[in-house]
Amino acid sequence: MTSRVLLLERFGTPPRMTERPVPARSPGETLIRVAAAQVGHLDLNILDGRFGILPSLPFIPGTEACGTIVASDVHPEGTLVRIRGAGLGLSRDGGWAEHAVVPDKAVVPVSPGTDPALACCFFSAAGTAWAAVHDVGAVAEGERVLVTGAAGAVGSLVVQLAVRTGAEVIGVVGRQAKLGHVPAGAKAILADDLSAEAVGGPPDALIDTVGGSVLPTALKLVRPRGRAVLIGYSAGREFSVDLADFLLADVALLPINLMARAGNLIPVADRLLTEIASGELNLPIERYALDRLETAVERLRTGSAIGKVTLTTE
Ligand SMILES: NC(=O)c1ccc[n+]([C@@H]2O[C@H](COP(=O)([O-])OP(=O)(O)OC[C@H]3O[C@@H](n4cnc5c(N)ncnc54)[C@H](OP(=O)(O)O)[C@@H]3O)[C@@H](O)[C@H]2O)c1
Structure with missing residues (x-):
């Protein structure tokens, strides 16, 4: 029996769709029929x-996915699970395929009936x-x-989480078309208009x-002894500080590494998944068939995607 996979053969080139035998599992590993995978x-x-962590090539990317158990020492056949961590899609083959073999510790059961596209992508967001x-920003009411x-x-x-905590939230977006996608309860402003006056x-x-260039502009607005939580770099990965200005501003820079924090978040993960599935929290999902990877990648790279981008195999 064969399985379609997306194979990365050279960094900087698109993965190629190909067929391979369904991978064999060893003790301590689980074989999954993948239904959806995050991009x-x-x-x-x-x-x-x-x-900073790169695989040997060729390699199947995909750091998070969801599917059903085909064979496992730990989980019954047919169980719906999400898979992430343990080097998946980083140092070993990931979930951009119809089947994946993963370490048992990368497997987390999810409630039957959960949308696989949601289950594969909610956690990172x-x-x-x-x-x-x-945990890091310690945002308080008011x-x-x-x-x-x-x-x-x-x-x-x-x-949404900050508004729910009772904070006054100002949401910044890079383009006009996104203003209407800032969740309710926040004031929405364009990055080009970002100023002390606009923030209020x-x-x-x-x-x-x-x-990117938004970070230094936004950072200057934070009050002395305030804090800045740093999550991503979709608009640019370089950031430099003038130490004199930085010390004068006295704002704590607090990075987040989800990979290092994932274990601590297990107790809240199920609750967050339930709240998104029920619509209490909103997370839009774009879905593309496995053979439409290039479109999915383009949506994400250009910042055009609204919400999470996923590949589906069915
Ligand atoms: N630290 C961690 O552990 C961790 C965990 C999860 C995610 N992340 C990072 O967090 C960031 C956001 O992730 P996300 O899932 O929220 O991504 P997303 O949905 O694609 O949002 C990223 C936003 O970046 C803006 N952007 C500006 N320039 C862009 C460009 N050239 N290409 C793409 N987007 C651009 C876009 O907003 P505008 O159109 O409003 O500018 C876009 O909505 C990413 O950098 C991701 O790697 C980090």
């Missing part, structure tokens, strides 16, 4: 060969947003919070998901 910025960095608002990339997958959940008073916290 995230981390995956794009790996395709480009621009990440919602887990990161939760960590940013609560605080003013500035969120960049506020219509993005992570950014829009940051906005110094934010206690900045939660930045885009980096």
